[in-house]
Amino acid sequence: MVSPQAAVSAVQRFPSRKPLRHDFVWGVSTSSYQIEGAERLDGRGPSIWDGFCRQPGRIANGDTGELACDHYHRYRDDIALMQSLGVNAYRFSVAWPRVLPTGRGAANEAGLAFYDRLVDGLLEASIEPWLCLYHWDLPQALQDIGGWTNRDSAGWFSDYARLIAGRLGDRVKRFATFNEPSVFTLFGYSFGWHPPATDDLVSFHAAIHHVNLAHGGAVDVLREQVDGASIGSIHNMQPSRPVHPTPADQKAAAILDDIWNRAFADPQMIGDYPASLRGGIDLHLRDGDMQRICRPVDWLGINHYSPIYAKAEGASPLGFAWADAPAGVPRSPIGWQVDPKAFRDTLLDAHDRYGLPIYVTENGAGAVEKPDAAGEVHDAQRIEYLSSYIDAMHEAIEIGADVRGYFVWSLLDNFEWGAGYANRFGLIYVDYATQRRIAKASARWYSAMIKAHARQATP
Numbered sequence: 487m488v489s490p491q492a493a494v495s496a497v498q499r500f501p502s503r504k505p506l507r508h509d510f511v512w513g514v515s516t517s518s519y520q521i522e523g524a525e526r527l528d529g530r531g532p533s534i535w536d537g538f539c540r541q542p543g544r545i546a547n548g549d550t551g552e553l554a555c556d557h558y559h560r561y562r563d564d565i566a567l568m569q570s571l572g573v574n575a576y577r578f579s580v581a582w583p584r585v586l587p588t589g590r591g592a593a594n595e596a597g598l599a600f601y602d603r604l605v606d607g608l609l610e611a612s613i614e615p616w617l618c619l620y621h622w623d624l625p626q627a628l629q630d631i632g633g634w635t636n637r638d639s640a641g642w643f644s645d646y647a648r649l650i651a652g653r654l655g656d657r658v659k660r661f662a663t664f665n666e667p668s669v670f671t672l673f674g675y676s677f678g679w680h681p682p683a684t685d686d687l688v689s690f691h692a693a694i695h696h697v698n699l700a701h702g703g704a705v706d707v708l709r710e711q712v713d714g715a716s717i718g719s720i721h722n723m724q725p726s727r728p729v730h731p732t733p734a735d736q737k738a739a740a741i742l743d744d745i746w747n748r749a750f751a752d753p754q755m756i757g758d759y760p761a762s763l764r765g766g767i768d769l770h771l772r773d774g775d776m777q778r779i780c781r782p783v784d785w786l787g788i789n790h791y792s793p794i795y796a797k798a799e800g801a802s803p804l805g806f807a808w809a810d811a812p813a814g815v816p817r818s819p820i821g822w823q824v825d826p827k828a829f830r831d832t833l834l835d836a837h838d839r840y841g842l843p844i845y846v847t848e849n850g851a852g853a854v855e856k857p858d859a860a861g862e863v864h865d866a867q868r869i870e871y872l873s874s875y876i877d878a879m880h881e882a883i884e885i886g887a888d889v890r891g892y893f894v895w896s897l898l899d900n901f902e903w904g905a906g907y908a909n910r911f912g913l914i915y916v917d918y919a920t921q922r923r924i925a926k927a928s929a930r931w932y933s934a935m936i937k938a939h940a941r942q943a944t945p
């Protein structure tokens with residue numbers, strides 16, 4: 487257990503490093519389905535997660551996003567919490583089915599009005615809104631006609647991007663198209679961990695290609711519709727490692743690397759698919775597609791938590807199986823490997839490969855935790871994790887990576903997908919029974935660290 491004072495003293499880790507740029511972005515991230523709740527309110531249509539959560543056995547404890555953090559009603563309090571942290575940016579996502587209940591056609595005014603209020607509240611608090619168009623909550627009505635396996639999905643997404651640009655683009659300038667496309671396609675169209683929980687290779691490759699087309703189309707729309715738009719997309723990037731140092735596992739890790747780290751980032755920013763995917767993608771590729779996908783973007787968003795592991799699996803059509811990290815590695819309280827050097831190397835590799843300004847759009851540590859008798863949450867391990875990862879980022883910057891911002895995942899404890907509410911990633915603890923928010927020790931630490939950096943920053 488650390489006292490808040492000891493937590494703050496973790497800032498001392500930094501003075502040896504060169505000061506960061508004065509405009510370095512310090513933020514927090516969330517996503518719509520994970521925090522909003524208000525699942526059936528004010529005309530929101532169903533998303534693929536609403537139904538998936540109700541399928542027995544899919545989500546720990548049978549949890550759903552029905553109420554989540556009730557952010558839909560408590561967004562003002564949540565903005566006040568961000569203000570008390572001293573962050574200058576907030577990354578959130580728009581729930582597509584809240585603004586277009588069936589994914590296309592008539593917009594839902596009440597849904598759009600919610601994002602108006604949120605954006606206005608952020609701007610009043612001097613917190614820059616960073617809007618992500620897609621953080622996994624596809625309208626169910628679009629899934630019913632094939633979801634991302636339908637090539638028309640690229641057009642649906644462009645129309646949705648046009649709606650959001652037209653409504654919010656006078657106030658929002660930072661846009662991301664997709665959050666972690668490799669996660670929702672691999673987990674949704676192959677592993678069965680996310681909706682639509684299918685496992686056919688042709689659909690998986692179709693989804694990859696159509697999401698890439700949707701990205702390119704939306705970049706064009708945002709560029710055309712929003713004066714001064716700064717556009718990127720958000721990729722989870724982690725070293726992919728063999729679980730054993732055998733040639734077969736090394737090959738498995740290379741396949742996973744192509745899917746996880748390159749299947750979206752390469753076509754979007756370099757204009758080509760990794761060689762191992764070309765055969766599968768060819769079936770869906772039409773003339774001109776690579777030009778449609780590879781549109782100029784302004785920055786690369788990187789989400790990073792820990793390395794990933796693969797092992798050879800002859801029976802898998804993908805040529806690998808997902809594996810747990812080997813025994814003995816340092817782990818977070820929920821078992822994820824802690825390896826800040828892997829983060830530093832990921833940032834340096836991405837800088838070399840894509841040459842774009844980088845924003846770390848998610849990084850954080852999960853835990854199963856509760857307040858002590860005095861009502862405090864002493865999350866020493868989260869502070870240690872964040873401190874060592876921010877230092878690793880700083881080292882990457884000193885070596886030459888052009889990293890311009892960092893967002894903690896997450897502002898609040900929230901609905902953590904398959905783990906339901908059991909795994910908590912927030913700087914702010916949420917008591918789900920009462921919706922009371924309690925700042926954890928890490929919230930005080932993050933706030934002190936932002937202030938310490940601001941004092942040192944170069945003009």
Ligand code: FCB
Pocket residue numbers: 517520665666669722789848895902903911
């Ligand atoms: C990322 C997701 C985010 C959250 C964190 C822990 O993969 O983008 O929604 O669940 O993991």
